[in-house]
Amino acid sequence: MPTVSEIMQTMEYGPSVEDSSAVRHWLKANPKFGHFINGSFTKPGEGFDTSDPATGTVLARISQGTAEDVDAAVKAARRAQPKWAGLPGHERAKYLYAIARTIQKRERFLSVLESMDNGKPIRESRDADIPLVVRHFYHHAGWAELMADEFPGHSAIGVAGQIIPWNFPLLMLAWKIAPAIAAGNTVVLKPAEYTSLTALAFAEICQEVGLPKGVVNIVTGDGETGAAIVASDVDKIAFTGSTEVGRAIRAATAGTGKRLTLELGGKSPFIVMEDADLDAAVEGVVDSIWFNQGQVCCAGSRILVAEAVAERFEALLQRRLATLRVGPPLDKSTDVGAIVDPVQKDRILNLTALAVSAGADLIGGAPRETCFIAPGYLRQVSPANPAWSEEIFGPIATLTTFRTADEAISLANNSRYGLAAQIWSESATVATDLAASVKAGVVWINGANMFDAAAPFGGMRESGYGREGGRVGMLDYLNGPKLPEAKEKASPTPKAVLDGASAGGGIDRTEKLYIGGAQKRPDGGASYRAASGDLVPLGNRKDIRNAVEAAKKATKWAAMGGHARAQVLYFIAENLSQRRDDLAKKHGAKPVDAAIERLFYYAAWADKYDGLNVQTKPNYLVNVIPEAFGTIGIVCPNDAPLLGFISLVAPAIAMGNTVVVIPAQDDPVAAFDLAQVFDTSDLPGGVVNIVSGPKDELAQVLAQHDDVAALWFCGVEGAAAVEKASTGNLKPVWSFANRDWSKPVGQGRSYLDHAVQWKTVWLPYGALPAGTGSIVY
Numbered sequence: 001m002p003t004v005s006e007i008m009q010t011m012e013y014g015p016s017v018e019d020s021s022a023v024r025h026w027l028k029a030n031p032k033f034g035h036f037i038n039g040s041f042t043k044p045g046e047g048f049d050t051s052d053p054a055t056g057t058v059l060a061r062i063s064q065g066t067a068e069d070v071d072a073a074v075k076a077a078r079r080a081q082p083k084w085a086g087l088p089g090h091e092r093a094k095y096l097y098a099i100a101r102t103i104q105k106r107e108r109f110l111s112v113l114e115s116m117d118n119g120k121p122i123r124e125s126r127d128a129d130i131p132l133v134v135r136h137f138y139h140h141a142g143w144a145e146l147m148a149d150e151f152p153g154h155s156a157i158g159v160a161g162q163i164i165p166w167n168f169p170l171l172m173l174a175w176k177i178a179p180a181i182a183a184g185n186t187v188v189l190k191p192a193e194y195t196s197l198t199a200l201a202f203a204e205i206c207q208e209v210g211l212p213k214g215v216v217n218i219v220t221g222d223g224e225t226g227a228a229i230v231a232s233d234v235d236k237i238a239f240t241g242s243t244e245v246g247r248a249i250r251a252a253t254a255g256t257g258k259r260l261t262l263e264l265g266g267k268s269p270f271i272v273m274e275d276a277d278l279d280a281a282v283e284g285v286v287d288s289i290w291f292n293q294g295q296v297c298c299a300g301s302r303i304l305v306a307e308a309v310a311e312r313f314e315a316l317l318q319r320r321l322a323t324l325r326v327g328p329p330l331d332k333s334t335d336v337g338a339i340v341d342p343v344q345k346d347r348i349l350n351l352t353a354l355a356v357s358a359g360a361d362l363i364g365g366a367p368r369e370t371c372f373i374a375p376g377y378l379r380q381v382s383p384a385n386p387a388w389s390e391e392i393f394g395p396i397a398t399l400t401t402f403r404t405a406d407e408a409i410s411l412a413n414n415s416r417y418g419l420a421a422q423i424w425s426e427s428a429t430v431a432t433d434l435a436a437s438v439k440a441g442v443v444w445i446n447g448a449n450m451f452d453a454a455a456p457f458g459g460m461r462e463s464g465y466g467r468e469g470g471r472v473g474m475l476d477y478l479n480g481p482k483l484p485e486a487k488e489k490a491s492p493t494p495k496a497v498l499d500g501a502s503a504g505g506g507i508d509r510t511e512k513l514y515i516g517g518a519q520k521r522p523d524g525g526a527s528y529r530a531a532s533g534d535l536v537p538l539g540n541r542k543d544i545r546n547a548v549e550a551a552k553k554a555t556k557w558a559a560m561g562g563h564a565r566a567q568v569l570y571f572i573a574e575n576l577s578q579r580r581d582d583l584a585k586k587h588g589a590k591p592v593d594a595a596i597e598r599l600f601y602y603a604a605w606a607d608k609y610d611g612l613n614v615q616t617k618p619n620y621l622v623n624v625i626p627e628a629f630g631t632i633g634i635v636c637p638n639d640a641p642l643l644g645f646i647s648l649v650a651p652a653i654a655m656g657n658t659v660v661v662i663p664a665q666d667d668p669v670a671a672f673d674l675a676q677v678f679d680t681s682d683l684p685g686g687v688v689n690i691v692s693g694p695k696d697e698l699a700q701v702l703a704q705h706d707d708v709a710a711l712w713f714c715g716v717e718g719a720a721a722v723e724k725a726s727t728g729n730l731k732p733v734w735s736f737a738n739r740d741w742s743k744p745v746g747q748g749r750s751y752l753d754h755a756v757q758w759k760t761v762w763l764p765y766g767a768l769p770a771g772t773g774s775i776v777y
Contacts, residue, residue, distance in 0.1 A: 016333050017332070018111075023113045032044035033220065035069055037217050038080075053338040067228040067231075070219055077217055078233070081158055089146065095209060100137035113201060119340050120337045130170065136174040143474050144181075161187075163237070166192035169197075170202065177189060185477055187216055254723035260465075261458075261464075263458055266301075267391055268422070269302045270424075273423070273425035276309070283448075301398065302411075306403075348373060355386060360380055361378065420459075432445070441758065442761075443762070445762060446764050455469055455616050461730070490638070493696075496538050497526065497529060497538075512672075513539055530667050547690075551687075554658045557686075558628045560656075569602060570599075574681075587670050590742065602752075624758055628756065632708070632711070633659070636671075637739075645664070651751035662692070712734045
């Protein structure tokens with residue numbers, strides 16, 4: 001038997017296994033599960049086994065959901081939704097509070113069940129996941145209570161279809177269900193086939209608290225069940241999972257009008273600067289990647305280390321790696337548990353082998369019995385190595401060095417993903433500068449994997465769009481105030497007129513596009529006849545490319561700040577006022593007057609659209625910051641050629657975006673008249689670019705262009721094709737029916753909401769309490 005002094009040297013722990021008898025008793029009483037539809041469990045059907053990945057032991061039999069099961073669940077949710085939404089917010093809040101309290105009372109049971117079904121260590125499920133589940137329901141009970149005051153004029157979307165992954169089974173359920181039902185929606189949720197048990201236990205809790213039938217429905221199954229939910233009569237799809245499946249969902253929902261929230265893959269950078277606390281940073285690696293088997297989409301799996309400290313950092317990392325304990329998930333001494341399924345284990349090993357064959361060195365990472373893989377990392381991984389870009393989703397990180405802060409940012413952003421980032425530096429100036437530059441929806445400074453129900457979570461680029469958590473997340477489950485709609489004038493595709501043809505009373509001046517702050521002839525020199533009889537430029541794919549390049553170069557516009565942008569917008573309004581009489585003769589007095597008012601309105605907003613500092617854990621400043629997308633493509637309605645143009649361009653540029661605009665197809669002359677006003681109003685070249693021509697064809701080009709970060713499309717016809725065309729780069733597409741642009745309600749905050757993407761930055765504030773590690777849940 002070792003002595004105390006020997007134990008202190010080796011830090012060996014004896015087994016300390018969590019009691020699983022209550023869970024095993026529950027599983028014995030429920031060897032097979034049906035679906036939870038309309039407040040009751042269905043009779044178990046054909047299905048599959050769910051197993052403990054640590055031992056391979058079968059835990060229960062899960063039913064495979066069919067299209068008929070999904071249809072029954074959606075109908076139950078549809079019947080229940082009006083009455084549920086009609087309840088006062090206080091009544092919905094009481095149900096969410098009851099769910100939170102009941103989960104709190106069953107924390108130990110749910111923690112054990114989660115670890116048995118998923119393979120994660122009990123320390124993670126007990127100390128992090130389940131308490132955060134409780135936090136989500138408490139937090140959203142508050143939003144339900146405050147709905148009328150905080151979201152006036154908003155309403156529930158309807159029925160939400162929700163599909164969650166296997167890495168955080170009950171926590172992902174809470175992220176999806178809590179805001180949805182708080183807002184007055186009803187839900188049909190599909191848990192991952194590997195990890196359905198805590199969702200089914202949650203269904204029992206819904207019964208216990210008396211949640212009205214049909215508000216929450218749970219249909220188990222594999223990808224076919226998920227596809228059935230996507231195809232069903234729901235009003236929104238909220239999906240967390242792989243980027244590949246996210247693309248398929250975007251394509252399947254194109255043109256359906258379904259709202260979409262996608263939280264997809266990540267290959268998040270973990271940046272260690274020269275002045276970082278290296279011991280703390282090493283613990284950050286452990287917290288971010290190894291304690292949860294790397295099965296976290298936001299894990300800092302690309303470690304980027306300053307060359308000056310790389311040798312010492314690696315020495316500390318390898319020493320810490322040697323002390324990690326891989327073992328049974330229910331043992332409280334276990335650091336690294338089991339991979340969720342043999343299929344996932346094989347995928348991790350295959351990707352690791354590919355990385356090694358491409359020149360990387362593997363430190364640690366050896367496979368073990370059943371579903372265990374020892375933690376490790378890959379050295380000498382360049383951007384050409386498949387491990388750099390492919391999400392391994394296991395306890396294997398990559399490590400690359402850099403020399404300067406600019407190189408660190410370049411490497412960090414050298415990814416198609418943009419989910420999260422971690423920055424380690426003792427300098428607040430250095431850390432916040434990097435946080436502002438990295439392309440990620442969530443940034444943790446000197447910390448790892450911090451989450452809270454008040455802090456929005458979600459990605460940029462191919463990591464998806466939409467947010468879950470906090471006020472921003474609630475808006476993704478609400479419809480804004482209803483805007484007056486108007487039928488859009490349909491028009492055939494313009495026919496080209498050869499350059500130099502008679503304008504028939506038209507004007508030559510408009511025979512040029514507006515790109516980079518200058519008039520340019522369209523590629524090929526072709527024109528087409530507008531409704532006014534004027535000849536106007538017929539833009540094509542190359543013209544769109546040139547316009548996007550000009551928009552990308554106008555980077556100083558976002559850097560000017562809201563106050564400076566507001567002055568420019570006011571100046572545009574002033575100069576438009578001076579030309580009011582001339583333009584009124586051509587385009588009507590009312591549209592010109594309304595356009596001037598609209599410019600003043602968005603100029604006022606330019607320096608007042610604020611971010612949030614949200615309350616999460618003590619000793620952290622958590623800032624939710626609105627950031628410009630970059631370049632937004634805007635496809636204007638075919639009528640209201642002047643006012644529709646200003647109503648869309650003004651909010652986009654007020655938030656710091658540059659735009660490539662396709663003006664009214666039949667009458668783009670108004671847009672080119674406005675370009676003359678822009679030229680005299682200190683608007684930097686490239687902020688607004690105008691390419692006239694066939695609306696639907698040019699919109700397709702904008703949707704497919706990787707450097708167009710978001711797209712606004714006004715119209716019903718053509719929306720499906722544009723949304724489908726965006727699947728390759730997964731840019732957010734805001735498509736909406738034509739509106740009565742003359743109404744004051746046609747302007748508003750909702751346009752600004754669509755002009756920004758949200759970045760959540762976690763910054764330590766003051767001394768952390770004793771015993772608080774780098775990870776906070």
